[in-house]
Amino acid sequence: MAPSKSSGFRVACIQMSVVNDKAKNLAVAVTRIEQAKQNGCTLAILPECFNGLYEIDLFRKNAEVIPSGETCKALSQAAKSNQIYVVGGSIPELYNDKVYNTCTVWDPNGKLIATHRKVHLFEVNIPGKTCYREVNGMTPGNTLNTFQLDRFKVGLGICHDIRFPEMAELYRKQECDMLIYPGNFCMNLGPLHWSLLTRSRALDTQTFVAFVSSARVPHPTYITYGHSQIANPWGEVIGEADEKDTDLYVDLDFSVRENMRQQVPTEKQKRNDIYDVILKKN
Numbered sequence: 001m002a003p004s005k006s007s008g009f010r011v012a013c014i015q016m017s018v019v020n021d022k023a024k025n026l027a028v029a030v031t032r033i034e035q036a037k038q039n040g041c042t043l044a045i046l047p048e049c050f051n052g053l054y055e056i057d058l059f060r061k062n063a064e065v066i067p068s069g070e071t072c073k074a075l076s077q078a079a080k081s082n083q084i085y086v087v088g089g090s091i092p093e094l095y096n097d098k099v100y101n102t103c104t105v106w107d108p109n110g111k112l113i114a115t116h117r118k119v120h121l122f123e124v125n126i127p128g129k130t131c132y133r134e135v136n137g138m139t140p141g142n143t144l145n146t147f148q149l150d151r152f153k154v155g156l157g158i159c160h161d162i163r164f165p166e167m168a169e170l171y172r173k174q175e176c177d178m179l180i181y182p183g184n185f186c187m188n189l190g191p192l193h194w195s196l197l198t199r200s201r202a203l204d205t206q207t208f209v210a211f212v213s214s215a216r217v218p219h220p221t222y223i224t225y226g227h228s229q230i231a232n233p234w235g236e237v238i239g240e241a242d243e244k245d246t247d248l249y250v251d252l253d254f255s256v257r258e259n260m261r262q263q264v265p266t267e268k269q270k271r272n273d274i275y276d277v278i279l280k281k282n
């Protein structure tokens with residue numbers, strides 16, 4: 001049974017296989033959102049770049065104007081017909097001839113209630129392993145973004161954004177109850193960092209953190225790690241997928257967050273007289 005609305009809700013992490021065919025990806029996403037609702041979920045979360053492969057050369061081809069593009073139309077309709085909140089992973093967004101890596105959020109009436117453009121683009125150079133320069137295909141966003149799901153406040157990031165504790169700290173300051181990061185880690189960095197980062201951001205901020213990947217589909221240039229997971233405010237992993245095409249359903253009980261904050265009151269112990277994290281631009 002899904003948790004009662006006052007204490008929390010059930011969330012679906014949709015770890016779908018993403019292929020080089022937008023129509024197929026959209027059809028899969030819509031079906032899985034419907035299944036999430038049938039399984040008692042209040043919220044369904046899709047992965048980063050779920051409407052096309054995470055390939056620099058494909059970003060502009062798959063880019064759409066928000067909210068008039070076909071991906072937004074499909075997500076809005078899926079949210080409305082299933083009466084469910086949808087965090088639409090991310091898609092390449094076309095805006096003023098620039099391409100952003102953008103997350104859209106839809107309420108159960110199919111209304112767009114938030115967007116988030118990836119602030120920290122993925123840039124690594126690990127010789128012989130992974131070399132990726134997302135800046136060659138995307139423009140970074142400049143704002144932090146939240147939305148309200150009933151009485152719970154949710155902060156948004158996309159993949160590489162999870163590596164920056166300052167951003168999560170700013171969401172903690174805004175009293176977010178949960179952080180959501182649609183993601184797509186590679187096989188070199190995923191095994192070492194994916195779970196560590198999910199747990200760290202959950203513990204730092206005393207929130208629930210959902211890090212939602214696409215499934216591992218063998219591909220010549222970018223192979224996704226998978227392992228979508230959710231950590232609770234204690235830093236415990238309370239649900240984790242393997243690498244396969246699957247959906248992870250997890251019940252969130254926000255009284256756990258209240259208890260943690262009372263029992264380990266780090267929030268009240270911050271020494272803002274000697275250090276602070278400050279939002280400079282939004």
Ligand SMILES: NC(=O)CC(=O)C(=O)O
Nearest residue numbers: 122159160184185186189
């Ligand atoms: N896809 C990403 O943005 C980030 C990533 O894979 C990493 O930080 O590692």
